[in-house]
Amino acid sequence: MSVQTDPTPLVILDVQDAIDQPVWNGKNNPNYVTVIQRLLAHWRQKNWPVVHIKHNEPTTTSTYYSHGPWNGIKAEVEPLAGETIIAKKQNSAFVGTHLDEVLKGMSATRFVLTGVVIHNSMDATVRVGKALGYTIILPSDATTAVPVRGLEGRSWDAATVYDLTLAILDGEYAHVTTSDEVLGWI
Template identity: 65%
Template structure:
């Protein structure tokens, strides 16, 4: 199967109840979840591959703690029967998981990545995916960021982190477009 004809998968990364805990309240782009829901509905209507990545953190202090009350995938984007759920324990969805093998088995060479947060798990997954030879699309409005504080105490607000990370990833690692542009291109 040629790359031009290979299916394009939608990967939803770390969209779990944990992102609604108070420590994540300063995130930008509050409409990101609705955008992911729209992408998900579009993908399902086309019968295209959808994969869900679930973060199971081993540290009990983490919002994403594997055995904690906030670990579930958000019901708004919950997987349907037949949609793979790949569990990860690192920030990168390719490390220690079956993501690459699953995509290879599905003959997927291109994927759209939506989820949280752009400067952590999304960034790590995009960079690893690019190194593995995937063509990646990042819908800019289907993700979010939180403020970052450096070791020296300097801080950056969520919007600045979001814009800078998308600019860096869009320069070399992924095609950055809005979800609307993406749907228009694929419709």
């Protein structure tokens, strides 16, 4: 990856209080929020574009329910005045939102994607973003996974889900790297 001379937007996806509820227990990479904070501080210091994606789930039983007690963006990554906030109702941040228009308005051809969880909304956002022609930079330490149970009852731990999802996305859909490498390029 080459050194970037134009500001690349930092996208923070679904980092809301909802992710700390018991249904999301078992996460790997517990320091992902600290990593996002570090990237966010760098972007803010450079006065580069930051986009917060907030999931407003219409299903009342979801921890991300739009009117539920845990729908707020986590205090650790709270948007500042002037930072873009986009609400979504689907798994991909591009579906039913104006994210594509916002990025095009920034003349962005690539973006750095952080957030939760890698095998759900992160994966969906990466795939749609790639289909729209974006280069997606995915720092692996700025995301997490949770355990997954299959239809036949087989379970996969969060680390396995995380590793497999990142391996699938790397190369064809995104450039999987680390936050240290991102900060070294930008």
